[in-house]
Amino acid sequence: EDQVTQSPEALRLQEGESSSLNCSYTVSGLRGLFWYRQDPGKGPEFLFTLYSAGEEKEKERLKATLTKKESFLHITAPKPEDSATYLCAVQAQGGSEKLVFGKGTKLTVNP
Amino acid sequence: GAGVSQSPSNKVTEKGKDVELRCDPISGHTALYWYRQSLGQGLEFLIYFQGNSAPDKSGLPSDRFSAERTGGSVSTLTIQRTQQEDSAVYLCASRLYSNQPQHFGDGTRLSIL
Numbered sequence: 148e149d150q151v152t153q154s155p156e157a158l159r160l161q162e163g164e165s166s167s168l169n170c171s172y173t174v175s176g177l178r179g180l181f182w183y184r185q186d187p188g189k190g191p192e193f194l195f196t197l198y199s200a201g202e203e204k205e206k207e208r209l210k211a212t213l214t215k216k217e218s219f220l221h222i223t224a225p226k227p228e229d230s231a232t233y234l235c236a237v238q239a240q241g242g243s244e245k246l247v248f249g250k251g252t253k254l255t256v257n258p
Numbered sequence: 259g260a261g262v263s264q265s266p267s268n269k270v271t272e273k274g275k276d277v278e279l280r281c282d283p284i285s286g287h288t289a290l291y292w293y294r295q296s297l298g299q300g301l302e303f304l305i306y307f308q309g310n311s312a313p314d315k316s317g318l319p320s321d322r323f324s325a326e327r328t329g330g331s332v333s334t335l336t337i338q339r340t341q342q343e344d345s346a347v348y349l350c351a352s353r354l355y356s357n358q359p360q361h362f363g364d365g366t367r368l369s370i371l
Contacts, residue, residue, distance in 0.1 A: 190362035
């Protein structure tokens with residue numbers, strides 16, 4: 148069974164304090180790994196897709212990396228507006244279209 | 259352009275009643291998905307539509323849950339004889355091509371009294 152585990156569950160940072168969020172996964176052949184951001188009362192907002200080990204993607208203060216067992220979302224010099232829950236999901240090969248999500252990491256960035 | 263639209267945004271109903279939740283996907287998106295997000299749980303896949311067909315219904319939790327899609331566009335998720343454990347946020351997503359990400363609506367928050 149495909150599984151995604153995210154850690155930590157919650158993370159508090161001071162503005163400017165860089166850190167990383169972890170997403171460990173087991174999947175029967177990875178088709179894609181997805182990072183989303185979710186604000187309270189809103190749906191998940193797409194950030195990145197990673198397809199193969201060694202791949203990296205960047206957007207503003209965020210950088211996502213992928214290995215064969217885990218992905219990291221690195222946040223450099225975060226700002227209060229980066230506060231949100233960050234979700235990781237995997238999609239397996241073999242025709243399945245569903246995303247399997249982790250429970251997320253709730254990030255709070257204090258000014 | 260317009261994103262995925264879901265209605266109602268909130269729904270409160272009594273146990274045992276039937277409810278219908280609506281999803282309008284992004285125009286032109288061929289694939290549509292329903293997920294459920296319960297308190298403290300991750301998003302849980304319910305059903306996937308390609309056009310008007312549902313090749314994967316594996317996530318529907320019981321036969322009280324059903325969904326349909328018409329005209330390759332709007333989808334409705336119906337829950338019959340609601341139970342308290344059905345309380346959750348129901349999220350809809352759509353995508354254009356198979357190598358494109360799923361884009362989500364803001365969900366319907368369903369509360370069963």
